Amino acid sequence: MEFSNLSDFKGATASSLGKGPYAVLIAEDRVEFESSLNHLISLGFRAILIVAPDELPVPDEPPSSEIKQHVIRHPSRQPGATEEVVNALIEKVPGQWIHYCYNGEYLFFPFCEDRTVGELVTWVMEERREAVLTYVIDLYAGDLTAHPNAVDLDGALLDSSGYYADTRKGGVEGDEVMERQLNFYGGLRWRFEEHVAKPKRKIDRTGLFQAKPGLRLREDHTLTDEEMNTYACPWHHSLTASICSFRVAKALRTNPGSRHDISDFRWHKSTQFHWSSMQLMELGLMEPGQWF
Known part of the structure; x- marks a missing residue:
């Protein structure tokens, strides 16, 4: 339709x-x-x-x-x-x-090679959760001469480290520490932050969630129900997922303000992406929680 x-x-x-x-x-x-x-x-x-x-x-x-x-x-x-x-x-x-x-983006969740998204959300609901926090992991080409837009599925690289989080604050006055919420950073947005507007530097996104009346998605990729923006529930670790994305690399290579300043995205922490959920879990870029 x-x-x-x-x-x-x-x-x-x-x-x-x-x-x-x-x-x-x-x-x-x-x-x-x-x-x-x-x-x-x-x-x-x-x-x-x-x-x-x-x-x-x-x-x-x-x-x-x-x-x-x-x-x-x-x-x-x-x-x-x-x-x-x-x-x-x-x-x-x-x-x-x-x-x-x-x-140019690809959702990965733990064991997604063998389990469907329907099985995933069924299990998440059994855990009394209404959302899955996702981390946007930057992918980029290793050879920008051969791939000037930085997009290369067969030779995709990602950063194996350099990710971090800090306290998220909100509330009416903007100084309230949000329970079980953090702002996450890393990847190309961190390494080339001078070319990325500050509001765009976060890599967390509430990218999979259950719709309900009155719920709204906000510009910063969070939802108006604050519990749905948390990385874990109060009683144990929750499952998280990754969105592997060429979007930032492509933008940095095509935008006039940055393309001439970047000749290579590779650094000593770059590693080949194997298009594997296990690799993402081993690198600590998503969490299976209690789902085995």
């Missing part, structure tokens, strides 16, 4: 969208759009909403009749576009799980 604009989507019935879990793929350009779409399909999402401008072509049909694919024609690079679309979906499908990502 294709919606000619966001207003048309808002007018659609929830039943026409199919059943969840839902994935929202925000297509900012064509770079690795199809690989990101195929990755979502492989994880077991039952309904995928593609947000794309009019000029960006998208596949007509999903590869399986069991998967619902919808296209929302909307300027995906417009400020606030992500929140507009995700919040519109939240209103339609209370109780369903939603993941959102951009082209």
Whole structure:
């Protein structure tokens, strides 16, 4: 189903969208759009909403009749576009799980090679959790001469260390320490922070969550229910996930303000990415919690 604009989507019935879990793929350009779409399909999402401008072509049909694919024609690079679309979906499908990502991004959760996202969210609900905190892990090409936009699936690198967290504060006065919430940093946003606006330097994103009435996604990738932004529940460690992403590397190599200052993303802590959930867990970039 294709919606000619966001207003048309808002007018659609929830039943026409199919059943969840839902994935929202925000297509900012064509770079690795199809690989990101195929990755979502492989994880077991039952309904995928593609947000794309009019000029960006998208596949007509999903590869399986069991998967619902919808296209929302909307300027995906417009400020606030992500929140507009995700919040519109939240209103339609209370109780369903939603993941959102951009082209060139790939969700990994513990043991995702053998378990579906449906199995994951079922287990998370049994743990009395309504959200999975995700860390956006930067991927980048090792050879920028061969891959000037820094995107290379076969030779993708990531930082094996250099990640850290600090206290998150909020509340009415902005000085209240938020319980079980931290701001996480690392990757290219940390190493090249002079080229990244301060509000964009965090790598944490509440990237998989259960919709409910009144819930809203905010510009900083957090939700208005503060408990859903926590990295763990009060009684034990919670499962977390990673979104492996070329988005920052691509931006640093294409934006006029940074592309001439960066000739190589590699450093002594770069390592080959094996597209493996086990590798991400071994590097401490996500946590299985009690899910064995």
